[in-house]
Amino acid sequence: xxxDARRVEIPGARPETPDYGAPGVxxxxxxQGRTVENGSAEEDWTxxxxxxxxxxxxxxxAQLYRHFAPRVKAxxxxxxxxxxLAEECxxxxxxxxxxxxxxxxxxxxxxxxxxxxxxxxxxxxxLRRARPEPEDLDxxxxxxxxxxxxxxxxxxxxxxxxxAIARLPDKQRVLIERAYFGExxxxxxxxxxxxxxxxxxSRIRLAxxxxxxxxG
Amino acid sequence: xxxxxxxxDRLLMAYAAxxxxxxxxLVIATHVSVCDVxxxxxxxxxxxxxxxVERTEGIAMRDGSLExxxxxxxxxxxxxxTVARPRGSLPAPLMDYIGGDLDSVKWRPIGMGVRxxxxxxxxxxxxxxxxxPAGAPVPDHGHRGLEMTMVLRGAxxxxxxxxxxxxxxxxxxxxxxxxVAEQGEDCICLAATDAPLRFTGMVPRLAQKFLRI
Ligand SMILES: [Zn+2]
Numbered sequence: 001x002x003x004d005a006r007r008v009e010i011p012g013a014r015p016e017t018p019d020y021g022a023p024g025v026x027x028x029x030x031x032q033g034r035t036v037e038n039g040s041a042e043e044d045w046t047x048x049x050x051x052x053x054x055x056x057x058x059x060x061x062a063q064l065y066r067h068f069a070p071r072v073k074a075x076x077x078x079x080x081x082x083x084x085l086a087e088e089c090x091x092x093x094x095x096x097x098x099x100x101x102x103x104x105x106x107x108x109x110x111x112x113x114x115x116x117x118x119x120x121x122x123x124x125x126x127l128r129r130a131r132p133e134p135e136d137l138d139x140x141x142x143x144x145x146x147x148x149x150x151x152x153x154x155x156x157x158x159x160x161x162x163x164a165i166a167r168l169p170d171k172q173r174v175l176i177e178r179a180y181f182g183e184x185x186x187x188x189x190x191x192x193x194x195x196x197x198x199x200x201x202s203r204i205r206l207a208x209x210x211x212x213x214x215x216g
Numbered sequence: 217x218x219x220x221x222x223x224x225d226r227l228l229m230a231y232a233a234x235x236x237x238x239x240x241x242l243v244i245a246t247h248v249s250v251c252d253v254x255x256x257x258x259x260x261x262x263x264x265x266x267x268x269v270e271r272t273e274g275i276a277m278r279d280g281s282l283e284x285x286x287x288x289x290x291x292x293x294x295x296x297x298t299v300a301r302p303r304g305s306l307p308a309p310l311m312d313y314i315g316g317d318l319d320s321v322k323w324r325p326i327g328m329g330v331r332x333x334x335x336x337x338x339x340x341x342x343x344x345x346x347x348x349p350a351g352a353p354v355p356d357h358g359h360r361g362l363e364m365t366m367v368l369r370g371a372x373x374x375x376x377x378x379x380x381x382x383x384x385x386x387x388x389x390x391x392x393x394x395x396v397a398e399q400g401e402d403c404i405c406l407a408a409t410d411a412p413l414r415f416t417g418m419v420p421r422l423a424q425k426f427l428r429i
Contacts, residue, residue: 065282073274161267
């Protein structure tokens with residue numbers, strides 16, 4: 001599959017990390033390789049989160065924090081959250097990321113998507129509202145190494161969607177952003193995004209079908 | 217279960233964005249629990265949320281924020297399991313709100329053999345279970361707001377279509393319809409509305425204030 005041909009793993013080429021007392025050298029796991037595709041930084045976040053998941057790697061966590069904390073803060077403030085509360089929520093979101101790293105499944109979603117859902121839920125808490133969650137699916141035994149192509153796809157989706165959002169006409173882009181910032185009521189949200197969401201839906205459906213067969 | 221009527225995209229997107237009243241969120245969580253089509257579409261809308269966060273230009277955290285959190289990490293024990301939820305004949309989110317399975321529902325008669333049970337949510341919208349005897353009409357009402365009805369047991373038909381287990385009917389226009397529970401099995405459904413129901417038929421208007429609807 002051409003997907004794999006594009007991926008060249010460079011075990012040593014990890015971004016410089018500050019010293020937070022991270023123990024030893026990082027051994028290579030399949031998910032930790034960087035890809036040599038321009039701008040595919042998203043996959044690095046997946047690798048970093050897996051280091052947090054598997055070894056409570058503090059240096060990896062610090063990198064994730066530097067990337068996501070300011071974004072989550074802006075995300076919350078754009079939705080009208082005051083700065084002090086936004087900072088408090090960001091700390092909680094990043095603490096959740098640390099604590100629940102074991103629940104992150106890189107074949108299902110990118111780190112950005114996972115961070116978004118944590119931030120969304122924290123915002124709902126802050127507003128003293130409730131949002132019932134669907135039943136969890138038992139995706140498989142914990143510790144199973146997920147399919148590498150799926151991990152890659154999930155990580156790439158955020159990047160592709162981001163590019164597609166950037167190409168939208170201003171008015172449409174702003175409407176989508178405002179919907180997610182929490183500025184629109186449900187009656188103001190329109191589903192027509194003009195974005196290629198079908199590919200994501202198809203990927204997840206295939207994974208679900210496979211899961212159902214395994215459980216079957 | 218063959219589901220033919222799904223959650224409309226705009227409501228899945230609103231749910232992904234966290235912008236739906238609790239009552240509607242419960243119907244969606246219940247449906248998504250049994251519907252992989254909507255589960256996948258919901259994942260796509262959550263991915264869109266991820267892309268929005270990723271492209272948002274960050275606002276710097278206060279100095280020392282990272283260090284403050286790093287200092288707390290050891291006191292934050294890892295969570296490796298999701299909270300166990302009740303298992304039974306209904307999807308977990310619905311059982312959470314009932315506090316048990318169907319046999320725990322505290323039904324109250326509202327006339328013509330129809331029974332209902334309001335579920336506890338915030339007041340921005342209302343959600344209830346309805347038990348309609350086989351062959352009986354579902355209480356007729358005009359809609360002033362959004363209404364979502366998910367079939368749990370049995371089926372009902374309106375002038376246009378049939379709704380069986382798992383199906384969701386969404387009405388958000390001034391629609392006057394008269395759904396009827398199918399013969400053979402009582403129909404149990406989960407119905408959320410953001411406007412008080414205006415019963416025009418079997419249940420007297422006066423009853424509304426007693427029914428909290
Ligand atoms: Zn569905």
